[in-house]
Each structure stands twice: as structure tokens, then as C-alpha cells.
Amino acid sequence: MPTHTFIPKHYYRTIGSHTPVLHIAPGDSVITTTVDAWGLDANEQQATERGNPMTGPFYIDGAEPGDTLVVHLDRLTPNRATGWGRTSLASNVVDPSAVTNLPTQNEPIHWRLDLATNTASLRDPVGKLGSLPLPMRPMLGCFGVAPVDEQAISTATSAEHGGNMDYNGFVAGTTVSFPVFQPGALFHLGDGHALQGDGEMCGTGIETSFEVQFTVDVLKGVCSGWPHGENAEYIFTVGNARPLEQAVQNATTEMLMWLQQRYHYSAYEANLLMGYGVEYALGNMFDPAYTMVCKIPKRLLSV
Amino acid sequence: MPTHTFIPKHYYRTIGSHTPVLHIAPGDSVITTTVDAWGLDANEQQATERGNPMTGPFYIDGAEPGDTLVVHLDRLTPNRATGWGRTSLASNVVDPSAVTNLPTQNEPIHWRLDLATNTASLRDPVGKLGSLPLPMRPMLGCFGVAPVDEQAISTATSAEHGGNMDYNGFVAGTTVSFPVFQPGALFHLGDGHALQGDGEMCGTGIETSFEVQFTVDVLKGVCSGWPHGENAEYIFTVGNARPLEQAVQNATTEMLMWLQQRYHYSAYEANLLMGYGVEYALGNMFDPAYTMVCKIPKRLLSV
């Protein structure tokens, strides 16, 4: 299968039915780059405006509404040695009465990214924290396909089409699927994080630019309602909504459907399996839509 | 330190300022038993009414309002070879439009608990699932202290005082702390689960009776707002509320406070540490109050 190399020249801050930058076929791989949430590239140059600019969209031949687009995240590598992020928890993640206790100093802070040791550390040490060395776990914050009804949806938020899900499980080695709403699916990607805490509670991960390799496939006639994923240990579904309950409800309902449709459990069996075996992860509780992930360990699945 | 053995004769279905069943001192251990959520004991006899009946309360000498009660869960052992649970996800955890797709068959299902292999399996195999053997992870669903303002709060729900938190991380080896609201703290416990899925999405774990050993301590003058915990890897705080956002906000605000008060981080440092290092777990999304847990890995703490 061919591997395309694509160098982006412009970026979009909505996910929508924009003119494709490249046509690719199921099975193809793409090597490309993404700028960070502020539009800074591998050289820390301002390549485009702030606001989660997207590389793409890529048109996947043969993908039609009602199909499912499969994207394997082969490789996600920071392509510069620096990142940045916020320092204070967001006002919506603490009790309303505690908002006035949050630090007023909220200038972005700078991180050093060391690929050799796979470690991120603060450029300038902070008191008791020192340089706070943390293992990197590069992930895509925002990616997805053109939404239903010819909408163009801001990359600040997320919905059935994916978007700004900010889930720290979207790392290399993960396969992610999206419902196809428009011909060619129109896959967009960006907003790389060298690492991110659960929930993106401060409003950022360690934001940086990436080199990305991904491989696509199309499941013809396989209809899904929300993004799905799979890694070595889990299958999972993703709900993007407010409030957090609705995100859980979306992900849970989708998993019930998936277990029945793809794994051929009865409704009774799917409920029983989930009742005792389900796990959940918090994607983000910062963006306009929150993200919750519903996971089933693959060891529990009879295939 | 003495170890008390206490055999309960009656049970409470509220957590409140009930007459203590035993006075114990900081450092003391207690070996006792709990009945299951339906009031069934080690012999599957109906020992009391349904509805999360509590063993206790235990009066801890010297505990006063404004202190923190520390409870170490030394041992949680099912004391019978059977358990039961629900089979269908609850109506509030799926999308409202999908409620009518839930199975109408929702009779409790029976589990066998094998302590030798530490495995729970369905008594009667179910189709593709077979006996669904799952590793046991015994946990307390409902425990806590008498609440503020001389309230008596149903063991169906939870709040600042603990209660029906249904978090599957409350296993043996965990230390749990509660704010003390009443003299003697008045510790209650019950509602053992041989294991439970994240969120208790079907409304039960595998419900069974337990033999429990716990050890108490009192932190004089250490004031907390919500339950805390600690295990080998994490310190954590627990928020119990609706909606799920509020539970997250409570747990997050409490962790910010704790990092500053006990670990002597500045507000700026605590925010920064949490922004990149925090993790979350879903306790329950079934009970009248939902439970979210905010965790910080101990390896990130400079003590």
C-alpha cells in the first residue's frame, strides 16, 4: 500500500466539507505534520492563526455516508523540542465557590521535550516541583471527519464527528473509527499534546507540533453513531457532549450497540457484560463539549 | 493495639447520630461482618431489611468535629460463596432515546464466589458469555461517618460524610479518611461487593456479605471537606454529588486544598501539578449522588 507524504500549506479551524488536500485509498498511509494549538510549527513559527488549526482534510476514496472510517495512528512524534501549556485549573473544574482561589497568574508555561529520554520537563523550575519531569505520551487532541448536514464545526469543540476530544488515550498504536457523514469522510487532524492530564483540567496538554503517520481503511456499510477505538487491551467508544452524564450516556449506548452489532452479543448479554466489566475514562472536562470514554477489556470478549 | 471482634445484632439504613455499638480508640482494629445490600448474611439469611444496612456505628474516642477520621481497610473477605446483582444497565446511564432498548428481563442474577481462585462466575451460564469468570476485587460500597447538622442520611446516597459511594477502588489495603462532624465520628460500614464495574452502571456490583477488618486513627485538628484516600500508588479525593461535573468539582477542589495543606505546595504549584498529573476515576453514576475520584500519583509528590 502506498505511503503519501503531505506537507500542509494551509489549515482550517473548523471541521467541515472543505476542499480536500489529498485523495487517498483505503489501506494507504500518510506522513504529515500538524501545528500546535496556537498555529506554531516545527520551527516555532506562526504558520497560521491560533485555535487548533487542522491539517487536511484527506478524502478517502470510497467512503460514503453510512460507512465507518478507520484511522490507525501509526506514529505521533513531537517535531520540536519545546511545548507550552496553561498553569491554572480552569474555572469550570473547581467548585464555583473556589474559583476566586485559583491563581491569578495564568501565563503559559514552557516545557522541554526530550525525545531521547521520552521526558517532558519545565524549562524553568518551579519551587517544590522542580522541573517536574513527566514521561511523554504523545496524543492527538483534535481530529475527525466532516460532520452531518454540511455543518462546519469549530475545532474548539467535539461531537459525533470527533473533533476536540482531548482524550489522552489517543496515542500511537490506537485505531480510531468515525462515522462517515460526507463523501470521502474528509479526515482532519491536529492539536498534538506531548502529554495531557486526565480531563485536560487546565485547558491544555503540553501543546506542540507533530510529525504524524496514519493509515486509513473503510468499513463499507458499517454504521456507527460515535467515534470508536481499539488498542492492545481495550475496545472503547467515545461520547462528546455536555453535561458529563450525556457524554457517558452517548458512549455507553454506542458500546451496547457495538457489542451487539459487531460482536454478536444479545442485548441481554451485552448489558450483563457491561454491567460487571465496563471501565470509563475522562477525556476532557474543559472544552465546550466534554468527553467520556467507555471501555471493555478485550480479554472479556468472546470473538 | 487491641483488636475488637464485634458481631452486629442490628443494622441502620441511615448514616446518622445513632447510638454507638462499640467505643474504640485511635489505633484499635475491629473485626466484624457486614450483610449484603438486601440484608442477607453469611448464611444467606435475612438478618435485616433491604437497603444497604450498615454495621455500626463505632464511636472513636477523641474524634471531634473538625478532626479527620482515618480508616485503614485491612481485610475485606466475602464470607459466603454466593453473590447476586442486576443484569441490565440502569435507565439513567444510556441515552434517553435508548431506554426502551434495554432488556425488559431484569431479574437479579446469581454469582458463585470462589475464594481459592479469587474468581466470581455466573451460577448459570449465559449464552456467548458462558460463566463470565471475573477476578474478584472485594470493596466496600457504602461506609462513612455521621453527617453534619445531626442529619440522618439514607444509605442509598452519599455526600461529604461518605455513604453509598460505590467506588471500586475501596479495596483492602486502602486508607480512607472522613471529615468528623459529630463527636466520636460514628463510623458505619456495609454493602460489600465481590467486584464492581466502573460506575456501577447496572446498579449493583456482585453483592455479598463480608468479614471485614479495619483499623482507625484520628488526625486531630486536620480539617477536610470530603473523603480522602491513599493506596500504594495514589492519593485521592472523593466527590459525591449530582451532576457528575459537581462531583468532579468537589473532588478537584478538595485535592487542591489537600496538596496545599498537607503537602505544602503553593496554590500555583498545586494547580500546575494537577494540570498535568491528575487522573480521574468514575465511582458510581447510578445512586442519587454520583461519585468521581481525583487521583495524584504518589511518585509525583515531593514529600
Place this chain on the structure above:
Amino acid sequence: MPTHTFIPKHYYRTIGSHTPVLHIAPGDSVITTTVDAWGLDANEQQATERGNPMTGPFYIDGAEPGDTLVVHLDRLTPNRATGWGRTSLASNVVDPSAVTNLPTQNEPIHWRLDLATNTASLRDPVGKLGSLPLPMRPMLGCFGVAPVDEQAISTATSAEHGGNMDYNGFVAGTTVSFPVFQPGALFHLGDGHALQGDGEMCGTGIETSFEVQFTVDVLKGVCSGWPHGENAEYIFTVGNARPLEQAVQNATTEMLMWLQQRYHYSAYEANLLMGYGVEYALGNMFDPAYTMVCKIPKRLLSV
């Protein structure tokens, strides 16, 4: 029917199965007084501790679990010429990002209550607002019956048993019903407001002490799930919960039930009537449980 005059000597800050202060029969009236939310009486003397102290409970002979207690609010009259309240909106009613814009000055403000003109005005004029004269509309903020399962629930909050609903429609002339959970129902009342904005967004109405006259009745075997009410124009149901959606869901579900049970509509008819004729009011969005009211105009009802 007899009219009892009752002078309270002590007050409760929970609604629960406390020893009754008076036994009364269906059809009886009671004239009594309530202190304000801070425990101040008609003479602005501290009669008891702060925290919505309750007059009562009154034991209504013949009321049993499964019945409905009917309380007609005959008269609600401030019994002093002063009231007080907060000046800043609560942190949970504005967007989290706007909390830091709320005034830091949040000392209670003093109001003059003029019964002759039925007007409340600020004791000390405030800039452009002057004395802000407002028509009084005296209402009970907190009242209800002993809750299920022998709980004792703080008068800060509300639930199926009523409690701190803070709905400004609970004025004289209104009939309010409660599900009976304990023998005698055990009716408590207090927390009078000379007037209150929708939602109690600043956390208080104009708080003052009241003289109250009410008349009780019991509907034997009429089972309800939540408080109901009726005035000249509407029948209404009350939902108390978080989030606001759940309060709406509770009130709406109760109205559907009521229209079928008491007004003999079919489910289809009740849905249709509500779909086009329902109205909603916001009780409070400040207390631990929020209150929403579901109303049906009586002119739409075929009796």
C-alpha cells in the same frame, strides 16, 4: 373546625421524625410563627441557631405513609418591619469564567417592610437604585414533611418531602400537598421571605419572621411522589434535585402521573395536553437541590 394557636419554643434544622409539638386533625387550622433563616424572631431576637430553623413538627392525626398531606396556606404575614438579604448573585449562577467579576462586597443588606403599602424597600438607598421599592409577595421558603426511611434532612436542601424549595409561588392562597412518609406526616415550616426573585439567585429572598395560618387535610390512599400545589389559575408539581434537568424531569413525570390518576386522562391525552399547554417556573438554583415547577392552567383541565 378548631383553630389552634401554637407558640414555638424550640426549632429544628433538619426535617425528620422529631417529637411532634402538637397533634391536629384533618380540617384543623393552626396559627403560629416562624423565625427567619438566621433564627431571628418578631423582635429581631436570636431565638435559635442560624440555618432555616423550623417550627413544628405538627402531627396530623390519621395521616399514614401512602397518603397525601394537604396544607392550605391561609395567611403569611411578616411579623416585623425589617428583613435582610444578600447582595451578590451566587457563584454557581453565573458562568464560571465570570465568578471573579462578582462584587467582593457581600454583606447582608437591610430592607424595610411596610405592610400598609405592601412594599419592601432598602433601608439605606443604593446609588441609581435608590430604595428599590418592590411589592411584597410573602412566601414560605422551606416547609415539608418527615422524609422516607427515617432520614433527618438538613433544612438547607429539599427532596421528595419538600424542604428548602425556595419557590416564590408558595404564597398565601396556595394549597400544597406532600407525600406522607411517616405516621402523622410531621409537618415542619419556616424560612419566610417577604419577596424573592426567581431562582433565589443571590441565595436569599428578603428574609424575615412570619405569622402563619395554615389548614391541613389528608387524602387517604392518594399516593404522590413529589410535592404538588394548586392556586386560582394552576395546578403544579414540584421537582427538587440537581441538575436542573432532573428537577424538571421529576416535576414533569409527577404531573403526567397526576393528570392520569386524579384527572383521569389517558397517558396519550396527558402527554398531548402537557406538550402544548405546560408552563414551567424556576424555584431555586442556589440550594444543594434545585427546584423546578411544572404548571398546567386549570382552564385547560376538563374535570
Place this chain on the structure above:
Amino acid sequence: MPTHTFIPKHYYRTIGSHTPVLHIAPGDSVITTTVDAWGLDANEQQATERGNPMTGPFYIDGAEPGDTLVVHLDRLTPNRATGWGRTSLASNVVDPSAVTNLPTQNEPIHWRLDLATNTASLRDPVGKLGSLPLPMRPMLGCFGVAPVDEQAISTATSAEHGGNMDYNGFVAGTTVSFPVFQPGALFHLGDGHALQGDGEMCGTGIETSFEVQFTVDVLKGVCSGWPHGENAEYIFTVGNARPLEQAVQNATTEMLMWLQQRYHYSAYEANLLMGYGVEYALGNMFDPAYTMVCKIPKRLLSV
């Protein structure tokens, strides 16, 4: 000022930066028509696809990002004698446990609209309800301006730009303002309801086609964050979001801002006025974003 007559030839199901159908100047009026939510016109002919099709957009000369567009709703008249709507409350407005009690029959029902008597009644009487005659109160369900960031947002939902707010207070005689995000504002309108219950709890009002007359103005340099409105009695702000709390928070925060910016109250005065004088109305609790309206009686305003 000129009055334009515009006959729509096509319709949009997103609100976005579409090619304008007409350029108009501040002060101009437009007479036009809207199709119903299913795309049916004055002759009940299918003029376009289902899904709240919009007439417009109208380009208002001189409107620039950072201005406020003012739209006076001069006249909203059903232009046919029929309407339709749903018959069952939506699954998300009742308690999750009551969803299975909703009627399974949910075919649309037909209404007759009598302009002479201003009355809507069921075409085919339903049991105890008979023809359920209700006074018409024609309103626009969905209208607004092109959103920020060149998004195109489905007419199923609403946000800062307006959209599918489904508030039954948007009747003739009301003036509605929108923040301008795109040059020319690009005003869209449609989704007329002959009447609608509070909250649009069944998912529709009485859906019909309209003849509409509106007049526009532009407030240069007046920046707003959310839709505003004014009628004979009230000024009001509109919040569109989930959960309902967030919609309240948005509307409340906007009103606080407006009282300070346009009416020159201090923050302290604006809080005090709102604390005791504010009222709320439920727009919709059915659409992807819910709508709450924050109202201040004009008699309380010192201008």
C-alpha cells in the same frame, strides 16, 4: 425606510456564511415567508428538505463583527390554516425510569389554525381533550446570525448566534438582538410555531409556515455575547447550552453585563437588582442546546 418583499427560492439547514439573498440597510423592513420545520410551505407543498429550513440569509449593510444586530419582529402570521406537532413528551424530559411509560403512539397530530378567532384546535378530537382549543401565539423557533469562526451550525441547535432557541416569547412586537460575528451579520429565520408550550417538551410547537415582517437596525460598536430581547414589559437575555444550568449561567452573566454596559448600573447595583427582581423563562429543553431566558421588568429600570 424601504420595505423589501422577498420570496425565498431555496433554504439552508445550517446557519452560516452562506451567500446572501438580499442586501438591506439599517432601518429597512422585509416582508418574507418561512416554511415549516418539515419544509412545507403555505400550500403544504414540500418546498425543501426537512430540518428547520431557513429563509435568508439577509446581509445588513454596515454590520461588522463587534456590532449588535437588532431585529424587530413586526408581524408573524401563519400563512396557512393547518399545523402539525408531536403528541408525546420527549424521552429526555421525564425521569429516565419513566421513559418506558411514554405512549408508543407518536405519530404527528394535525391542528387547525383559525386566524379570525386566533385559535388552534385539533383537527380530530381526542377523547377527554376534545379539540383542545388554544389561543395562538405565533413565534419564531429558529433564527439568528452567521456564527463565529466561519462555522456553519445545524438549525437543530443553538448557541451565541441564536439558532433553534424555541422560546415562546419570540412573538410579534418583540425586539431581538444578536452579536454580529460576520460582515453583514447574515440573518436567517424560520421554524414558525402557531403556539408552543414552555420548554417545547414534546419536541415541537404547532409547526406551520409564516408570513413574516421584520425591521433591522445595527448598534455600531455595541458588543454582546448572547441574544438579547425587549418587549413591552421586559428586557431579557438568552442563554443556549447544555445543561440547563449553563444556559441559566450564560443568560444571567449576559444580563449582568448588559445592565452595567447599557444601563450604567455598577456591578453592585446590577447584582442587587437581579437578586430581587430577576425572572426566568424556560425556552426549550428538547434541542441539543437548551434555552433559558433571564428577564428584568422594565418598571424596575432607572433609565
